[in-house]
Amino acid sequence: MTETIRQIIELIRSNSSFLITTHEGPDGDAVGSSLALASFLRNLGKNVTVHYQDAVPDLYAFLPGTDSVLQHIPDQHFDVSFVLDVGERKRAGKEFCDFLRVTTTVNLDHHLSCENFADYNLIDSQAAATGIIVYRLAAAYGYHFDRDTALCIYAAVITDTGSFRYSNANREAFTVAGEMIACGVNAWDVAEKLYENQPQKRLELLAKCLSTLEVFKDGKAASVTATSDMFAACGANAELTDGFVNYPRSVRGVEVAIFFRQLEEKKFKVGFRSKGKVNVAAFSAALGGGGHHNAAGCTVDGSLEEVKAAVYKIVETSL
C-alpha cells in the first residue's frame, strides 16, 4: 500500500460526510468511478453526495446510484471532497473549484497531465481507468465488493479501454474486470446496455455522417461530418455522436481520423483520433485546442469549407 493510499484510507475512516464529483460531459469512467466510490463509502455507512456539472448521459443511467446525482452542490458542510478523472483542475468545474478551499480534497485520476491540485493526489497513468484507482483504494481498505460497486468499476474499465481493445488494456484491467465478474457482474448484460441499446435516431444520424466520409493524404487520413441540418433531420443531439470518429479511424491504412461537428452556422467542433503513430494533440494545439496523443479536439470558426481547408492543411503538411 502506498503512503497516499494509507492517508486516504485514514481520511475515510475518520470522517463522515463526503462530496464526490467528476469532469464535465461525464463518460463511462467518470460515471463508473464516481458511483463506485459512492457505493463503497455508502456501504461503510458514510454520508455521500455525488455532483456532476452535467446530467447523467442516458447511456449510463443503468448504473446504480445515478438517480441520486445532483447537478448543483448543496449548501452544506462536507468533511472531505473527492474529484475523479478530471485530467486538469479546471475540468472539475467552477462550483467545485470554489469549494476546494473549504474542505479537505482528494484527487483520484489516471491522466498523465493531471496536476497535484488537491490536498491528496492519487494519480497513476498506468491505471487503465480511474475506476481502477477506486478499486485499488477499496481493495486496500479491505472492502468486500458487492455487485453494485463491482458493476460501476467494471463499466469504468470496459468503457475507458474500448472494451479491452486500447493500449491501456493491461493485465490489471483484465484482472480487476475478472474479479468484478466474480462479484456478480454479468458481462453480456453490461455489453447489451452499453452497445446494443442505441436510439434509432443515432443510427439514422450515423448513416448521414458516414455518407460524408472523405479519405485523403494517400489514404492516411479520413473524416466524417455532422451538420446542424443532419441533427435537425434526425431529431438527434450531439451526445449521440459519441464514437462516430471511430468509423473513419477504422478504415484500413488510416492513421488519423477527424470528426467535424457543427456548433453554429460558422463554428465547428473538430475531434481528432490517432491509431497510435501520429500525435494528434499537435494538430489540435495548432488550432488552439488541447488533448492527448491519441485523442484531441478544438473549436474552429468558419464555414464547413473553411474549417475543413484549415484542418486538412495542417494534417497534409504534418503527416
Ligand SMILES: [Mn+2]
Ligand atoms: Mn478515465
